[in-house]
Structure formats: structure tokens, C-alpha cells
Amino acid sequence: MNPVDFNGLDTAIHGPLRLGIMAALQVDGALDFTTLKKRLNTVDGSLNLHLGKLEERNYITSKKAFVGLRPKTTYKITPAGRKALAEYIQSMKNLIKHLEASA
């Protein structure tokens, strides 16, 4: 077999929670921390960690605001993030095609 390049899967996106964040932001546009946390059924620490990693790579941006006295952080996918997600999906589709051809 011509090896499928698993290293071609963007590991910055591949983790389930990362993929969840990217997908939710692509589908729904901007989402705040609390909504993301509920949507992805996760906890503060883990969500914070992965949001931070995605922001470091410039795949998402965050914006802090105050709602009354409470801070609220909203996250958005960037054009670079959209591109990375599209490439990830393309790699995954290639892999699936390859696997289905051999199933």
C-alpha cells in the first residue's frame, strides 16, 4: 500500500475537543465560553487549554467584554482557521476513501 500520510492530519485540530471547537465555531460563528462548554460537554480547564492552543495558532480569536459586571469571552474562527479545517477535512476524506476502497 502507498502509505496514507497520517502526519498530514493537522494534529492542532485532530483532537476531539479541538475538532469540536472548530466545528462549532465554523457552523455557528461566534460563541461564548459558556455556550461552547455546554455544547461540547466539557469542563473549564480543558476547554481553556484547547481554546488557548487554537488561539496560539491563530485558528481562532477571542474577545473579552462585560455583560453587566460579568466578563464574557467570545470566540470566533479566523480565515486561517477555516482554511486549516478545510484542509483537515480534505485529508480525512482522502483517508476514508482509501479505507473504504480496501474494506
Add this chain to the structure above:
Amino acid sequence: MNPVDFNGLDTAIHGPLRLGIMAALQVDGALDFTTLKKRLNTVDGSLNLHLGKLEERNYITSKKAFVGLRPKTTYKITPAGRKALAEYIQSMKNLIKHLEASA
């Protein structure tokens, strides 16, 4: 959005190396440790760990033999492993469909 269930992605398979092992074994049938290691461009410790986890779940089986004086371990995907991989692919396809519809 109706949330995509990321918890539906079988995390026993999702990791890049696990997915690599499962894919290689599905496509090529039985492979020995050294071939897998080269194929997936990884190292002994990491490959051993992930092969062990997949074997614990009964997704693959291993068989030790001797070639001359050297031990050689060969790995095969099980029917349960094939089923799990097929389900993983189906979940990933649903996710991709969802993401593409919103791109």
C-alpha cells in the same frame, strides 16, 4: 445547530497513531512490528503502547513467532476492530457532511 456528537468518535481509534495502525492493518492484513514502525514513522515505545491499547480492546490480535533466533510479532485486525473502524468512519463522514453543509 444540533450539536455533532464528538463523543461519538471512538477515542480508542481516533488518535493519529491508532488510526494509522487500524488503517494499515485493514488495508494490508497482517503486518509485523518493524513494518508498522516504518510505515507509521514512529518509535518502539509509542507503537508498543498503542498496539497494546488496541489489543486490550480486542481490535487487533498479535502473534509471536521466531524467524531464526529473532522474535517477530505480527498484528492483525479482528472482526471487532473492522466494525469499530467502520463505525468510526461513519461518524467522521457525518461530521464532515455537517461541516461542509455549513462551510
